[in-house]
Amino acid sequence: MYVSARSDYAVRAMLAVADAGGDPGQPGSGGELVKAATLAETQDIPLSFLQGILLDLRRAGLLHSHRGTEGGYALTRPAAEITVGDVLRAVGGALTTVRGLPAQDAGYHGVAAGLRDVWLAVDGAIGVVVDRTSLADLLVRRDHPASH
Amino acid sequence: MYVSARSDYAVRAMLAVADAGGDPGQPGSGGELVKAATLAETQDIPLSFLQGILLDLRRAGLLHSHRGTEGGYALTRPAAEITVGDVLRAVGGALTTVRGLPAQDAGYHGVAAGLRDVWLAVDGAIGVVVDRTSLADLLVRRDHPASH
DNA sequence: CAGTATTCCTACTTAGTTGGTAGGAAGAGT
DNA sequence: ACTCTTCCTACCAACTAAGTAGGAATACTG
Numbered sequence: 620m621y622v623s624a625r626s627d628y629a630v631r632a633m634l635a636v637a638d639a640g641g642d643p644g645q646p647g648s649g650g651e652l653v654k655a656a657t658l659a660e661t662q663d664i665p666l667s668f669l670q671g672i673l674l675d676l677r678r679a680g681l682l683h684s685h686r687g688t689e690g691g692y693a694l695t696r697p698a699a700e701i702t703v704g705d706v707l708r709a710v711g712g713a714l715t716t717v718r719g720l721p722a723q724d725a726g727y728h729g730v731a732a733g734l735r736d737v738w739l740a741v742d743g744a745i746g747v748v749v750d751r752t753s754l755a756d757l758l759v760r761r762d763h764p765a766s767h
Numbered sequence: 768m769y770v771s772a773r774s775d776y777a778v779r780a781m782l783a784v785a786d787a788g789g790d791p792g793q794p795g796s797g798g799e800l801v802k803a804a805t806l807a808e809t810q811d812i813p814l815s816f817l818q819g820i821l822l823d824l825r826r827a828g829l830l831h832s833h834r835g836t837e838g839g840y841a842l843t844r845p846a847a848e849i850t851v852g853d854v855l856r857a858v859g860g861a862l863t864t865v866r867g868l869p870a871q872d873a874g875y876h877g878v879a880a881g882l883r884d885v886w887l888a889v890d891g892a893i894g895v896v897v898d899r900t901s902l903a904d905l906l907v908r909r910d911h912p913a914s915h
Numbered sequence: 916c917a918g919t920a921t922t923c924c925t926a927c928t929t930a931g932t933t934g935g936t937a938g939g940a941a942g943a944g945t
Numbered sequence: 946a947c948t949c950t951t952c953c954t955a956c957c958a959a960c961t962a963a964g965t966a967g968g969a970a971t972a973c974t975g
Contacts, residue, residue: 835943
């Protein structure tokens with residue numbers, strides 16, 4: 620699996636929003652806006668590059684943005700309901716691609732006919748990991764590294 | 768997971784060698800040499816590009832080559848003892864890379880500390896699939912697609 | 916309500932990798 | 946000597962990733 624800088628930044632930014640802004644489901648700490656400049660500084664991400672990533676996350680429905688003097692970004696759903704897989708697919712398309720195409724579209728003939736099933740199995744295995752890990756899981760894991 | 772054209776071609780070429788040349792472990796059908804031009808034609812791979820891939824596979828110890836009029840390539844081990852993971856690592860280095868670096872070397876700080884474990888879990892999940900699937904498995908799966 | 920400050924958002928530029936090609940040098944058989 | 950095939954190096958085009966700069970929208974302030 621190749622995790623691009625864009626995907627890596629996206630997950631880290633979402634974690635920072637969840638941590639600094641609080642969950643929208645949690646009463647009292649919900650919906651606080653976090654500025655892009657704050658995210659860029661705390662996670663050491665180039666600001667201009669980060670803005671393009673945040674735009675993708677907003678278009679995918681994972682973030683809510685607000686302009687103006689006290690503007691910023693916030694999660695649209697609680698951190699426990701957003702998975703790493705959601706973030707990866709929002710910025711990078713399909714998880715598994717073969718020569719740039721989704722694994723499902725790989726057409727083989729002859730002796731390599733069974734190969735398509737291998738890529739689909741890989742895609743499924745990756746999905747199990749990233750779709751079962753939520754942002755909230757990662758935040759508590761930071762405090763309790765032994766938990767699994 | 769991004770499967771590059773180079774990796775895809777490599778697995779298909781290995782399958783074609785295993786199918787056409789026979790296993791070195793099988794008496795009577797072992798060690799027959801297959802020409803690069805034959806592989807390129809049967810699997811529809813550009814010949815010049817394929818030659819560079821075959822060179823990598825030879826250097827990784829997966830193929831044995833022979834020059835001359837009746838030259839060609841053959842497996843160094845039986846097809847049942849060569850996994851898809853062996854081939855992928857021979858031509859593409861590490862299975863999981865984060866921003867071009869192996870997943871183990873990813874260094875995170877602050878709120879993203881738990882992210883490294885996710886990439887390692889993904890790497891392990893991919894490894895389970897590709898390291899348990901041998902070339903021989905794929906060849907018999909072509910004849911019996913229902914088997915798993 | 917005009918002005919200003921700060922934000923989101925869009926467009927462009929640059930560097931690196933991937934995919935693919937061409938041409939020969941070295942070795943093996945006839 | 947001649948032919949065939951692998952082996953090796955250098956090169957080229959296309960694409961994506963990474964990063965930058967400037968413009969448009971919005972909210973606050975006097």
